[in-house]
Amino acid sequence: MRVSSQQLEAFITRALVAAGISGAESKSIAELMARADLNGADGHGVFRLPQYVRRIKGGAVNLKPDIRVEREAPGMALIDGDNGMGHLVMRFATEKAIEKAKSAGVAWVGVKWSNHAGPASLYASMPIAHDMIGLYLAVGNANHLPAWGGIDMLLSTNPIAVGVPAGAEPPIVLDMATTVAAYGKVKTAAQRGEAMPEGWMIDREGRPLTDPRRADEGFLLPIGGYKGYGLALVFGLLAGTLNGAAMGRDVVDFNHDDTTPTNTGHAIVAISLAAFGDVADFKRRVDELVRDIRASKRLPGVDAIRLPGEQSHAKHEERMRLGIPLPDPLLKSLNQLAAGLGIAGL
């Protein structure tokens, strides 16, 4: 079954209003969640709604947050999200970064007391419409990664996303975890009864772990070994520790906890192209680079060379036209949620 993004947005809004969030704020969150589904970020859109509602009902999230600028200087701001829904906090923070970058050229906005905010690409992409590059970092909401050589899970899959405007070509949008596989992929493999490839996880003895039902007995592997560990660590320091948000042992596993605020930390940087030079010239050079890469000679068996964000862009076009596919188990869980909230289902 497929639904239009409007239908999906209306459904999410109904659910959030029924859970106690104001109409305007519910609509703002729903718009971002449906956008995630439109863009193909299936594990970070409406899929998360039952969990969000569970945590709202558990008292883990503030329904009437006073999201505010706690500190500010010309090139930065620190946002206190007051434990509001992450989408509201990050929309506020990204708009602040864009506004400040108009005069400052570049603005770095740190965030504390936020919550899970959906896919990183949502926020890294927002500055693009303002002829700005967006750079986003976050502390993930569950530690699945030890330090390199260790087995205590002190780090999350701390992601980075970068959105870069192009001219005639679609923008370049990188959105990646610092682990080989995001934890959502492990969950999906478990649901489907599939084995994981070697390289995704190891167990506490260092042996490859390929049975996703045994995921609790092991942990994710970072990209490039100690390099990915280093990236997860410094992205966490920048998005978490710097802002007074949770990092390391203070990270709350929001998959197994419906009552504790996560104090999620993020960072969003807006970089104005106009501050650095001619905007049209920049976009022309990005287009050239994209075309050089796409026209590159290929390894045997490779059908096409893709740019970061290209597949997401194609999904967006397709889903705008045909609607967003909802697999049966997801549809069922959403309609169960609707019944529990006393609202119309999908």
Next chain:
Amino acid sequence: MRVSSQQLEAFITRALVAAGISGAESKSIAELMARADLNGADGHGVFRLPQYVRRIKGGAVNLKPDIRVEREAPGMALIDGDNGMGHLVMRFATEKAIEKAKSAGVAWVGVKWSNHAGPASLYASMPIAHDMIGLYLAVGNANHLPAWGGIDMLLSTNPIAVGVPAGAEPPIVLDMATTVAAYGKVKTAAQRGEAMPEGWMIDREGRPLTDPRRADEGFLLPIGGYKGYGLALVFGLLAGTLNGAAMGRDVVDFNHDDTTPTNTGHAIVAISLAAFGDVADFKRRVDELVRDIRASKRLPGVDAIRLPGEQSHAKHEERMRLGIPLPDPLLKSLNQLAAGLGIAGL
């Protein structure tokens, strides 16, 4: 043989003065190059001196650059390095970023028309003494990396470095290429007649390439497959394209060219801890995290868990005490260089 950093610095200064650079600027470059050797960045310190002198003599580098701020806003600056030695340009840029971050909280400084500037960690570490985090990105000076699935080498090993102040613990300093192995490691393996492990390089058919003497027939692999390709690409867009510096097909291979300016691009960001909160509290939390990580339970066979920069810090302590080791082939090449320049050798 070991030399003190003072001896090494004096030698590099003599060589650069003999090559035509002013005394004060030669000393400034030599101090940074010797610091790289002190920190254990053996492939990025005095090892590069013969190549630098060759390119100076070939007219590829401007001996009397007018390094200047071309554009400026409260949160950023764009530096035109006027094709000066990379160390001079990056010292100027980093000092500018630190100065601006004192009032702006965060300052992002882009650089164009620079040259190879030694290890990334040199510049990411400079803000630490000012209670700031340093974040550095650069476009490498030779393309050894294709887009994922391609064989045209359109990307370099574009590195990232992040320096984070701690309290009683040494600072955290991550410095890494976005490829599994830096190209210098391939060269070292070739010199020593050793095979490379699978995973460093592949050939144009996609087969593992383990003979470093055949390196020209293949290319480096990015960390995490398409993820490392994505990182190399966006770091290059931020350090190169944004600043009007070389990127993609415009990158000059400075290993095989002594006459063409490279228009090397870098970015350095200085982030003031005081803008975000209490500095002592930040450092205490970094110390706690470092100790949690170090005390983590370990995988079988692992003797210690290390923080990024820890081994470099230990080398610095050792080399301050015992001097910097110079392997025979390096010493020989430096004394040949000295003879050619008519200066005293080591």
